[in-house]
Amino acid sequence: xxxxxxxxxxxxxxxxxxxxxxxxxxxxxxxxxxxxxxxxxxxxxxxxxxxxxxxxxxxxxxxxxxxxxxxxxxxxxxxxxxxxxxxxxxxxxxxxxxxxxxxxxxxxxxxxxxxxxxxxxxxxxxxxxxxxxxxxxxxxxxxxxxxxxxxxxxxxxxxxxxxxxxxxxxxxxxxxxxxxxxxxxxxxxxxxxxxxxxxxxxxxxxxxxxxxxxxxxxxxxxxxxxxxxxxxxxxxxxxxxxxxxxxxxxxxxxxxxx
Amino acid sequence: xxxxxxxxxxxxxxxxxxxxxxxxxxxxxxxxxxxxxxxxxxxxxxxxxxxxxxxxxxxxxxxxxxxxxxxxxxxxxxxxxxxxxxxxxxxxxxxxxxxxxxxxxxxxxxxxxxxxxxxxxxxxxxxxxxxxxxxxxxxxxxxxxxxxxxxxxxxxxxxxxxxxxxxxxxxxxxxxxxxxxxxxxxxxxxxxxxxxxxxxxxxxxxxxxxxxxxxxxxxxxxxxxxxxxxxxxxxxxxxxxxxxxxxxxxxxxxxxxxxxxxxxxxxxxxxxxxxxxxxxxxxxxxxxxxxxxxxxxxxxxxxxxxxxxxxxxxxxxxxxxxxxxxxxxxxxxxxxxxxxxxxxxxxxxxxxxxxxxxxxxxxxx
Numbered sequence: 001x002x003x004x005x006x007x008x009x010x011x012x013x014x015x016x017x018x019x020x021x022x023x024x025x026x027x028x029x030x031x032x033x034x035x036x037x038x039x040x041x042x043x044x045x046x047x048x049x050x051x052x053x054x055x056x057x058x059x060x061x062x063x064x065x066x067x068x069x070x071x072x073x074x075x076x077x078x079x080x081x082x083x084x085x086x087x088x089x090x091x092x093x094x095x096x097x098x099x100x101x102x103x104x105x106x107x108x109x110x111x112x113x114x115x116x117x118x119x120x121x122x123x124x125x126x127x128x129x130x131x132x133x134x135x136x137x138x139x140x141x142x143x144x145x146x147x148x149x150x151x152x153x154x155x156x157x158x159x160x161x162x163x164x165x166x167x168x169x170x171x172x173x174x175x176x177x178x179x180x181x182x183x184x185x186x187x188x189x190x191x192x193x194x195x196x197x198x199x200x201x202x203x204x205x206x207x208x209x210x211x212x213x214x215x216x217x218x219x220x221x222x223x224x225x226x227x228x229x230x231x232x233x234x235x236x237x238x239x240x241x242x243x244x245x246x247x248x249x250x251x252x253x254x255x256x257x258x
Numbered sequence: 259x260x261x262x263x264x265x266x267x268x269x270x271x272x273x274x275x276x277x278x279x280x281x282x283x284x285x286x287x288x289x290x291x292x293x294x295x296x297x298x299x300x301x302x303x304x305x306x307x308x309x310x311x312x313x314x315x316x317x318x319x320x321x322x323x324x325x326x327x328x329x330x331x332x333x334x335x336x337x338x339x340x341x342x343x344x345x346x347x348x349x350x351x352x353x354x355x356x357x358x359x360x361x362x363x364x365x366x367x368x369x370x371x372x373x374x375x376x377x378x379x380x381x382x383x384x385x386x387x388x389x390x391x392x393x394x395x396x397x398x399x400x401x402x403x404x405x406x407x408x409x410x411x412x413x414x415x416x417x418x419x420x421x422x423x424x425x426x427x428x429x430x431x432x433x434x435x436x437x438x439x440x441x442x443x444x445x446x447x448x449x450x451x452x453x454x455x456x457x458x459x460x461x462x463x464x465x466x467x468x469x470x471x472x473x474x475x476x477x478x479x480x481x482x483x484x485x486x487x488x489x490x491x492x493x494x495x496x497x498x499x500x501x502x503x504x505x506x507x508x509x510x511x512x513x514x515x516x517x518x519x520x521x522x523x524x525x526x527x528x529x530x531x532x533x534x535x536x537x538x539x540x541x542x543x544x545x546x547x548x549x550x551x552x553x554x555x556x557x558x559x560x561x562x563x564x565x566x567x568x569x570x571x572x573x574x575x576x577x578x579x580x581x582x583x584x585x586x587x588x589x590x591x592x593x594x595x596x597x598x599x600x601x602x603x604x605x606x607x608x609x610x611x612x613x614x615x616x617x618x619x620x621x622x623x
Contacts, residue, residue: 067522094528104523108541108621117537118527150621170527 018043018174018205019064024073026059033059034070035229041174046206048216048237051226052252057209060226061176064207065096078173094122097167101179103159105151111138111162112147118170130169137165141195157188161195168199175199177208213257217241225249330589340589341596344580348593351416351571357408361419364396368422376611378618412490416571418600420490424562424572425604428497429555435498436505437544441535443510454506461503466561469496474568493565501558508550512543545619552612556605573597 019041026034034056041047049057062068063075066082066089075082077092106114115134119125125133138144141161143154151159160180167175177196181189193215200206200219210216216223216237223240225233225248233240233249241257244250289299320335323342330337341348350358371392374380400419403409415423442454461469473492481487516539524534544551563574571579577597581590 065526067526090528090530093526096526098523098526100519100523102519104517104519106520106523106538106542108545108619118529121533121537122528152621166527 016043017041018078019207020074020076021064022074022076024063024070024075026056026063026068026070026072033229034063037073037231039224039231039234041205041207043173044203044205045221046200046204046219047208047222047224048220049207049209049224049226050211050213050216050252051224051232055226056229057224057226058178061098061178061207061209064174064176065093065098067098090122094118094170095173097170097172097175099160099163099167099175099177099180101182103151103156103163103183105159105163105166107151110148110150111143111154114151114162115166115169118166123170134165134169137168138162140168140198141165155188156184157191160184160188160192164192164195164199174205174207177206177210179209179211181210181212211256213241225252227252326585328585336592337589338592340580340586340592344583344586347417347580348573348576348596349417350419351576352414353416353419354408354410354414357402357410360399360402360407360410361415361417364399365419365422367392367396367399368426372426376614412488415490417576418573420565420570421562421573423490424494424497424565425559427494428501428562429558431498432501432505432558433551433555435502437509437540439502439506440509440513443506444513458503458506461500462507466496466500466564467567469500470564470568472496489568490570493568493570497558497562500561501554504554504558505551508547508554509543511550512547513539515546516543545616548612548616548619552608556608559604559608560601573600 017040019039021037021039024034024037025032037060049060051057059068063070063082064077070082078095080088080092082089082092105111106117109117112131112134115137116127116130119130119133120127135144135147138147141164143158143161143165146154146158146162151162154162164175164180180196181192184192189212193212196206196208196215197219206219208215208220220237222234223237224231225240225244225246227248233244233246235245240249241253244253290296316335318335320333321338322330322333322335323338325337325339326343330339346355346358350361353361371389374388375385398404398407400415401410401412439454439458442450443458445451445454470493473496474489477492478486520538520542521534524538529537563572565572566575566578574597577593580586581593
């Protein structure tokens with residue numbers, strides 16, 4: 001793996017890493033799902049992770065906020081190492097936003113309540129303030145008029161935008177996206193990607209698991225290719241797409257780019 | 259004008275044929291759609307013809323409503339008189355006769371509170387205080403001893419107040435306990451988990467009657483000399499412990515029905531375990547299990563009548579005692595029909611409320 005690869009705006013060369021993963025392994029039972037992962041993510045860096053299904057890319061980002069537990073190696077997020085210390089885990093989770101493939105909005109709460117829940121209970125923000133912030137982010141993802149509705153009354157694309165706004169309400173330092181557009185109808189993918197591109201423009205640190213190669217080309221500083229639980233190749237989008245180094249990368253690209 | 263007429267006539271034109279709407283259409287669709295349906299309809303009509311007129315004759319035409327037991331002997335119809343003549347004993351048991359207005363007020367207050375609580379607009383913090391005040395008030399009324407009220411020992415309590423007391427407290431205390439047990443059974447801590455499993459399986463493995471027996475016969479043996487625990491309280495505890503085990507299993511079903519993504523979304527916001535449960539998981543899981551929970555609550559309500567075996571005079575027992583009176587012997591149908599109506603009203607109210615609750619909490623998923 002090439003860790004010191006050059007990239008467009010060059011955030012990785014500074015030593016100011018927000019996520020540091022060192023020689024990390026994870027097993028599901030006997031299955032060695034993540035092998036020898038080492039990755040340093042700089043502040044404001046945007047990384048797209050791709051690879052065939054079952055390659056461990058979702059598991060990798062789920063380890064970063066401890067939805068999955070790693071068994072070997074170290075993960076350090078914003079200066080805090082992930083261990084079994086539940087206080088640290090909660091601290092990290094508050095700083096790391098996560099967007100899921102299936103949105104996972106809370107169906108029994110209105111859109112507004114979905115957004116204010118985290119700030120009010122985790123950050124102890126007063127309701128009024130939390131609601132103002134929530135409306136701000138809902139406007140940002142262009143869905144403010146739906147604030148009083150329930151998630152079940154919204155389309156998939158709208159729900160995913162709400163999910164992104166919900167994460168943003170926590171003012172996270174990093175955003176993780178776990179295949180955010182995979183469960184969407186084609187005509188809704190764009191509205192979600194547009195929100196993500198806006199976010200990138202504002203300098204959010206992002207790790208995105210996706211198959212949207214157009215998004216990777218235009219937004220990522222680095223593209224990671226994973227296969228069989230390993231990071232096979234990591235490079236700038238230009239290099240990655242035009243000049244892939246490994247045979248497996250070439251094969252994968254030939255399959256998805258036609 | 260012309261336009262209007264055109265429209266009406268076109269509406270007329272698209273009406274379905276006569277045989278498919280109205281009474282005839284309904285009859286055809288529901289009662290005589292096939293030959294066996296027609297046959298069933300005719301048989302049912304015959305049975306109703308045989309059963310209903312005699313029942314009406316018995317219950318309403320040949321019946322007596324206010325008379326003595328002897329006068330009833332002379333007629334073929336129902337002797338409803340057994341109820342008004344003994345209503346105060348049926349409803350209040352051995353409660354001091356001159357003080358029976360007190361349990362009557364307590365019941366009215368309880369029903370009032372229940373009705374008040376069913377409206378969502380009243381679900382505020384205030385409701386808790388109203389209930390606390392109401393319960394204290396009812397306790398004072400029933401027990402007496404202050405404000406110049408004659409004390410009435412709880413051994414004299416009986417009838418409807420006792421049934422409602424056992425039911426309302428039993429159910430409201432069993433529900434939270436059941437939730438705690440369900441969460442405990444899902445716990446990652448082996449000690450907590452196995453404790454809950456053992457408790458649930460043990461309680462579900464024995465009949466309520468045996469628990470009541472234990473509480474009234476076995477339990478006092480373990481108490482030190484001179485210490486007694488109120489009999490009603492012991493029965494109450496047995497009912498709570500019993501019902502909670504069933505509630506726990508229903509709630510566990512609801513918890514298991516929750517998608518993993520809900521836990522993950524809550525955790526990834528940084529919510530703590532108890533916040534995740536209270537704010538995200540339980541509100542949804544409990545909503546799913548409203549229908550089975552209410553089933554359990556209804557059957558627990560009816561099971562309170564089992565306290566007769568430890569000689570508590572609940573509604574069923576007071577009624578039975580009346581029927582033991584030589585003057586009113588032989589009118590058990592009438593008395594039990596009256597009793598059934600009281601139980602039915604309570605249970606029907608519960609199941610109606612559960613449906614209303616489901617509609618109220620529906621958020622379109």
